[in-house]
Amino acid sequence: MKKISTSILGLSLCFAANAQSETKRPNIILFMVDDMGWQDTSVPFYIEKTHYNETFETPNMERLAARGMMFTQAYASSISSPTRCSLLTGANAARHCVTNWTLEKDKTTDSYSDVLDFPSWNVNGICQTPSIPKTFCAKSFVQILKDNGYHTIHCGKAHFGAIDTPGENPIHFGFEVNIAGHAAGGPASYLGTDNFGNRIDGKKSSLFAIPGLEKYYGKDIFLTEALTIEAIAALDKAKKYDEPFFLYMAHYAIHVPINKDNRFYQKYIDKGLSPKEAAYAALIEGMDKSLGDIMSWLEDNDELDNTVIIFMSDNGGLSCEPSCRDGELHTQNAPLNSGKGSAYEGGIRVPMIVSWQNHVTPQSKCDDYVVIEDFYPTILEIAGIEKYDVPQEIDGISFMPLLNGRETMNYPERQLVWNCPNLWGGRGPGIGPSCTIRRGDWKLVYYYESGRKELFNISEDIGETMDMSEDNPSTVKKMSKRLGTYLRKVGAQRPVFKENHKPRPWPDEL
């Protein structure tokens, strides 16, 4: 347990905040997109414009980038639950052990392997209550924001805890408003005409049926739009409160199913895209319109200058499912290799933009790397909350120095670690049980099943096509040591060979 310092929460809620009232605290919007790849935008995060940047239209992301800072090396985990649990807790997935996606209580979602048994990971997700089995207990930054006088709004996908555990409910983590968030990590349907997956008798057709949007049932409205309307209504209310607000605008888009958003679909057909690709592009543009609507609300309500907007995705774009995307498999995030579920850049590098009037330089770009657990201390620092006590260790580091324009925060000495001792289910390059370390230009991927190691120089080989491990044994050794040491230190898990029931070696044991 890390005691960051004594808390202002319990001792003097009133007095502490009164002391803060001299400076107006900013509103904060975290605009989180689901499964959005690094290239699923017209904003060029690579050194040059790609085919995808030319294809997809995200004018509001461009508008946001013009106001703020693009992060070209922003990282998440390769799938949703590890990312979102790191976001809320500030802990690395190797520590919180929510390393695959969560849904039902006490049930693993690991795919079957002939060779490996997977560890007993935290299949129930995260929770603020310590008594819940198979969860990581932590206090969320949202709770701390609320305890410090922020009005906290959740809109969209939660996916923090399994069904029938307290963490299924975003309110548990300190949100005061929950719009359509629950345990599931994807939508049964984006279509109001499908009741978003709910049956007309009010029951769910699937565990992925969207809750709480009854008023749109049967209507010709896309989920992304319905969420935006509801979020704006919540902002209208927030505006009346004498508090700053935190809006977690967590779109279900652009997760499968790739339903057609008819507001934008035909345009992409007319541009020559295949039906599948046009639907995908429309899903993206619908999300982008939501961003624009929210920015316009801020403008119209004179709140834009006092609102920090953070745009983020929770993992790379899905590239291993031919039923969802056209084109050669695993190229949908090019120049990055592979996609969602992969240890390669296509799985973990995501679009990120931050705008903050008078703090972040407009039209700026940051090439330093940041990772999802950094959001926790950063957002609290943005809110002016310097002191908080939490039961968990915070692995993230505030990237406020980067926002302030200092060229480098910790690169190249800082190491980033991923641990995925699970079998997600998709198949493709870099997908499977592995652990990974990035430090400076180097990135080492270790595969638990085979014991194979790959070493890439990310600066020179962003596509991870050239394994340099044979030519750099000492780097491999040093990186393996760092990785193994970290994993053991934080209590990371690893798979076991079915054959002999022995745990697979740590990367520095091979």
Add this chain to the structure above:
Amino acid sequence: MKKISTSILGLSLCFAANAQSETKRPNIILFMVDDMGWQDTSVPFYIEKTHYNETFETPNMERLAARGMMFTQAYASSISSPTRCSLLTGANAARHCVTNWTLEKDKTTDSYSDVLDFPSWNVNGICQTPSIPKTFCAKSFVQILKDNGYHTIHCGKAHFGAIDTPGENPIHFGFEVNIAGHAAGGPASYLGTDNFGNRIDGKKSSLFAIPGLEKYYGKDIFLTEALTIEAIAALDKAKKYDEPFFLYMAHYAIHVPINKDNRFYQKYIDKGLSPKEAAYAALIEGMDKSLGDIMSWLEDNDELDNTVIIFMSDNGGLSCEPSCRDGELHTQNAPLNSGKGSAYEGGIRVPMIVSWQNHVTPQSKCDDYVVIEDFYPTILEIAGIEKYDVPQEIDGISFMPLLNGRETMNYPERQLVWNCPNLWGGRGPGIGPSCTIRRGDWKLVYYYESGRKELFNISEDIGETMDMSEDNPSTVKKMSKRLGTYLRKVGAQRPVFKENHKPRPWPDEL
């Protein structure tokens, strides 16, 4: 600010609760009825059965009383907001200054007086955020329960904060589930066929329209029943969580309008009651059925023995509105004088029962007095939470010693104080701007407008018909001194004469 002790909340959420896990913490249900008078039940709280006890049928209150302890001198404030704000904060109304009923932001609900101007009371209610104007800032006991691993459910009437302030939302105070609670203190309609006061286009017909029960619109269901069904669904969910639960079952019943609950109405007509009285009796019995349904759920789910049930009302029965009740005005709480809004016992003495297997003696009765602000420390003590830091002063005292069967806690030395420097609006005995002190058998009421003082011996004259002030000048003086001293100490408010803009004297200044 009172520091009760160092907090376990921030420092070690996980570890503290792990330490507690050896003893199973009880579930807690606070079953709060609105506007229910002391005699609105078949359970006799007076020394003898009254006409009202014979008329009204509350078999489930009898069932609860058979399991637990009746409190014959349980007190609340004389109207809703002061009571509910004292409940949530543990502070006396003289301190929190929410001394009339709240509804709209920054708007007083004081009636007009030719003679008095009323103080600038906290018209926006209570709030956990210090920046909200015209609110009392406090941390609620519900927040502390949640922070210590209780699953917290709100069902029914909230009435903690004004519309467009954070306190309008029960979630703000630490509830994780909110069923139908908002700013308003009464229902527009109890009838599903009326959509509980909502228009079919989804808009509200009045500020009192009940939120969140869309699924019952147009159905022949009474609000009390709909709330009970929803509460039980929330309990079904709570049962799956590995946490104890706190259910605040706060019925809108038996507040006006006295809609007919057809499940019970005809029975009372057949017993010879007038239509108005039959509707009132049916409203009571519908509430009682809800209590029974919840007790049966506990039994069926093997949770009854591990659940503390506290039954309470928020003020006396309405007795000044001939449109709602038949019979002579101000006798509806007999043998108590007057009713809701009055400083007399009819306004403030309410039915209260507590059951707790193996802790509270079944079929027992406690004649010591307790008051609504005592619930805060008591409930936290029941939950095993001994240490908490809160910004507000807690005026309440835990009545755990009474539950444990010790004959007396603090009576007759303890003094209870009420302060109502406002004009609620109803007319009748004891209704109007006043402050009151009870100590032992004596009760002094001081009227701010006239400066008149009344002294009653409650043990000998429960109906407050004999003013003893002339015969006991030294008692009047001592009681006035105690009352004035307390009011000044806690920062109580008082009205001002319009004529000369002078505040009315404190009771010990006359």
